[in-house]
Amino acid sequence: MIRRFLYNFFQGRNGFDPIAKLTWVLTFVSLLLSMFGGIFGLVMQALSLVLMIYTCWRICSRNVYKRAAECRRYMDMTYGIRMWFKNLRLRFSQRKEYKFFTCPTCHTLLRVPRGQGKIQITCRKCGNRFSGKT
Ligand SMILES: [Zn+2]
Structure with missing residues (x-):
């Protein structure tokens, strides 16, 4: 039943694309950095919250064409870096x-x-x- 619900929910939505993957990783990085405390920690905490909301919004977005276009731009931009690692x-x-x-x-x-x-x-x-x- 949960599977069916999730399937129906993600039908026609963007899903976990490479940009969402990146922002998801950055969410955890900023969350880790927020442990340093102070103003820096507070800023990192706020950043992680923003990134988390953005990631969720991106995964659930119904404007698949626009998200795909952003994803293509992102992949073009990171082509050099990805090839270097490859x-x-x-x-x-x-x-x-x-x-x-x-x-x-x-x-x-x-x-x-x-x-x-x-x-x-x-x-x-x-x-x-x-x-x-x-
Ligand atoms: Zn040559």
Whole structure:
């Protein structure tokens, strides 16, 4: 019955999108920071309340198109940061088999098998050549 109620409630609503996820995390961060007390703690407490209300409003919002447009803008804005973390994860998981280089001209991430000694690396994007030690 609760499941059905929740299903009906969230039908046609925005739900827990990436922005809601971010503001939800920020809610808890500001709540934690509010424990420092004083004026700073009070400001953080107020901020966490505002963020919590915003998150709930966002999840329950029925203007799905507008929320989706905001979400797209947010994803575009954070693309660089998200790719950086993605590359970091990739580099870490393949660090034993591959050595990673960044092209000095176009900053593309390049992957080269390890154990080849000193080699000439050609960037697959801009064609720039540089040497590196694998
Ligand atoms: Zn390049």
